[in-house]
Amino acid sequence: MRLIREFEEHCLEKALAGTIVGGIHPYIGQEAVAVGVSACLRADDVITSTHRGHGHVLAKGADPARALAELYGASTGLNRGRGGSMHAADVSLGIYGANGIVGAGAPIAVGAAWAARRAGRDDRVAVAFFGDGALSQGVVLEAFNMAALWSLPVLFVCENNGYATSLPVDRGLAGDPVTRAAGFGLTAEAVDGMDVEAVAEAAGRAVDACRAGAGPHFLECATYRFHGHHTVEHLMGTKYRDDDEVAGAWSRDPLTRQRDRLTPEAAAEVDTEIAVLIAEAEAFASSSPGSDPGDALDYLYAGLVPARPGA
Amino acid sequence: MRLIREFEEHCLEKALAGTIVGGIHPYIGQEAVAVGVSACLRADDVITSTHRGHGHVLAKGADPARALAELYGASTGLNRGRGGSMHAADVSLGIYGANGIVGAGAPIAVGAAWAARRAGRDDRVAVAFFGDGALSQGVVLEAFNMAALWSLPVLFVCENNGYATSLPVDRGLAGDPVTRAAGFGLTAEAVDGMDVEAVAEAAGRAVDACRAGAGPHFLECATYRFHGHHTVEHLMGTKYRDDDEVAGAWSRDPLTRQRDRLTPEAAAEVDTEIAVLIAEAEAFASSSPGSDPGDALDYLYAGLVPARPGA
Amino acid sequence: MPSLSYVAAVNRALRDEMARDERVCVLGEDVSQGITGLTKGLAAVYGTDRVVDMPLSEQAFTSLATGAAIAGQRPVVEFQIPSLLYLVFEQIANQAHKFSLMTGGQAAVPVTYLFPGSGSRSGMAGQHSDHPYSLLAHVGIKTAVPSTPSDAYGLLLSAIREPDPVAVFAPTLLMGASEEIDDDDLEAVPLGSARVCREGTDVTVVAVGHLVPVALQVAEGMAGEASVEVIDPRTVYPVDWETLGKSITRTGRLVVIDDSNRMCGFGAEIVATAVEEFGLTVPPVRLSRPDGAVIPYALNLDHALLPDGRGLAGAIRAVLR
């Protein structure tokens, strides 16, 4: 969690400075979800992520230096500078990418699980992360049905941070997430998403059950994002949460909660370790070269199609 | 029901003969649903229908002669011969059309209900008819959520005829329809869809509740289609239901069931009345003129855009 | 003279139409907050019954608008990302668009689709940088890409008043633009009416959206070299063939610059129709994005795929040679 938190703080600074173009959707406050779930996953498990994806990508094991380099648009980035914040991926680690379209990752995760079964590897689990807002996306609901129909080893993780951009969850969602998911035949449960051990415990059970062939699971993680929806939010002059609510959430900071469970020495050790990682990442990312503009169409196709230039 | 049944029998014959081009999706066997539900509706209520739409359109009050003329491609048809079987509509009667795309009508019905509320007419109910297969369409599920969120007077009628084309419902649908719908906050109930009085009773309660502001309802009607999915089905050489199953369904024919509740005189009277209507419809439709091919682009736009011809 | 920004012009058009016509309402994500800027402040004036925040169900709310329009409302639907068009293509192209013809004219579907922030958003990468208006033009949805605040105002007014579905794109690169204009001079701009932005005799440049100011700048810069006529079609469908035809027939030379993909894009249509009907004297040149373009994240790669003024100047010189 500390890695994600520091990585994100660093990114906030760099987004403000313009080193990271396009801004980011900060994950700060939600770290316990990505970390708790990923703690239960193997390297060959698959995840699909969201627009708010840094936490998932790092928790699943992506190199923070290459992740930061990606945000700097460097050729050494996870995606060679082609993806940026909303598309960060490391397919070799089963990270099928952050995604700019809400809900889009859910059926892709189902596909990965289905493919694993076809390949005789149905102890491999696929996790789809998404927000409360995504529960209103048709394709997510379709994915629930398909995973349940075929008893696929998919864990759907809904990070209910109370808002879809400015829309409070009760103005976006009729009924509650767990009941909705259960209505599709998913084994569904809610957990405190600001307690990493609670998440890990619930996710562990769900992942084990998935591996054992018990069919798809759904985990609603109640959480909160401490910052704006996106780094440019303050420019929009929007105001949809009052200050007390945000302050109250900070008092439940999953990092503080976990820190209280560690000895001061252990906590300090983590801090030092992470500070080094971030410093190394910054050094790597900021010294990495960009790409040649002449290569802008590289990777457009894997096959041999000469894409005509435009102008 | 008799009208729909005879209309459809007539259409089967005319589709075979090629007078109706493109074939039809016969509604035979499911009549009790359209009739039972429509019995509870007012002229200013709205319905949206499906590819299997003749029953809904007739039950909501469309003129059988103009409906048949539509299937003959005549300029006197409901849609002036432009829509045919899958798009038959009579907007003046609140029939917002059959629809060639599964599930597409559900959010349109929600829109009609929402518009009625905006216009201060929220005693007006909108009914969305669809099949069991449509419960897997994202847009239908999205529509559930929206109707429930805003407590709109929408009745969702799922005609569960056991199959989506050749796919048995238990291979297409995880969980059951009522639980799924309830998970979205809809008031949901199942009813014997082959008993018109049972349907009318349940639909009546639901429609009244909708009018009274109790929010959206969902009715699963268990039914069966006696014929193939589409009139060309036999050409495909498909076989997904065994003969016993089909025969068993015929023994529950909603028309026979209802006939048993009438005196023989009353039943005979209905038969005569319907025979006259069908004969009149045939006379009207078969003597109606087609349209001038030069007018093929008429109605493409309501505004003034000169659509360029293609060739 | 007072200055009107592009975003304010759109906002103003929405306000004015909502005031004029009770049936006009705005649907979209975060519209009560006005997150894209376009709907800012409307909820305070017209209430959240007419400025309605939608759940993340683009498909359902697009068809909700269709149903509401058939029932007599005049919804304006805002999408936060132009590529959300792909998600609702069925609801626009197969439902809303076809309803009128399929029902033999029983009802039309007066819905306006608003796409703010179209084209590259500089660093928003592959899924947030598309400019997909040519797709709408292909299926026949009336589509405006206003290039100035007053056109944004005037075209949106016409869009809302039109009895058919109309899409309006607000390019990212114009969202900050502004124009000196008196409020009284704001008026509806008919769909399908091009604007001759600059007269010239040697070559006709057809430019779309944010490339209109670019084209004007290039034309000014080349004033000593050549007399360049710049035309803004304003709507990419329908196209004002009469205005374009007059100009092209006169100059005999054509350069088209637009920010959609090359293959089957708007540029292709202009060039094709011009050579079929308007008597070009030399081969025309088209500037666009590449075939099948996906915009990469890194800014230099992003910019490398977009048509620009330097390319345009080169193209103009090429057709004059």
Next chain:
Amino acid sequence: MPSLSYVAAVNRALRDEMARDERVCVLGEDVSQGITGLTKGLAAVYGTDRVVDMPLSEQAFTSLATGAAIAGQRPVVEFQIPSLLYLVFEQIANQAHKFSLMTGGQAAVPVTYLFPGSGSRSGMAGQHSDHPYSLLAHVGIKTAVPSTPSDAYGLLLSAIREPDPVAVFAPTLLMGASEEIDDDDLEAVPLGSARVCREGTDVTVVAVGHLVPVALQVAEGMAGEASVEVIDPRTVYPVDWETLGKSITRTGRLVVIDDSNRMCGFGAEIVATAVEEFGLTVPPVRLSRPDGAVIPYALNLDHALLPDGRGLAGAIRAVLR
């Protein structure tokens, strides 16, 4: 020689690829029953684990195929109606297509999308009669519209083997076509390779899909009048510009006939590129559906909107005049 039908050719290609490559699987509605004809009998041979009936969730199963492809499978996804493309445009254009570039080449998405029964289905009306391949070409999806059984076989083979998403349209009017051909002569046809179907010196006719046999018939019928070269591009994206260019440069005259909408359609692209690059001597002619066409139900109205042989003959005469 044995006769191979178009439907059988597609079916044969699926069989052969499934036999050759364990990763190839078929997903779609009613595919185990083979309702469209294309997948008939496959389930009996390869099992319902590889020929998988899908619930009516086109969006989810299109992206399921994407996920499965990234994970190493080679799914072929069948859609029962070409206009279902609209419903899954997001999943194809914004997800599958963009994955390779956005991830910097980490993984490709080898999925084949099959669209049987494209174009008018005579009496199936507005929502079942579209021919939307130009939309895929615009966004850069490799797209084949085979005009003969052997091309259907060969192009589908290549589609399945291609590491990127590829769409294959099987026009309604060809589904019943057949060809005399030895099984041994069936082979893969590279994507992006046009076929010169008939040589000629006066005019180049570019025809797509079911209009290829129409064009050949017209060309034969006019043999006494003019020497007509007929070219079938076979894939509408990518286009074999080399073959087209050679022919057009030689004849200097061009007629394009294709069954998509006029505005920003495939015909527009061919005409545009031809005038830019291939030195036409007279204005070309394009035959297509009208702008924004919605096909009406009544057969005579349906046919009135489709490009046909009579129009083609007129167009050829016009460019020869």
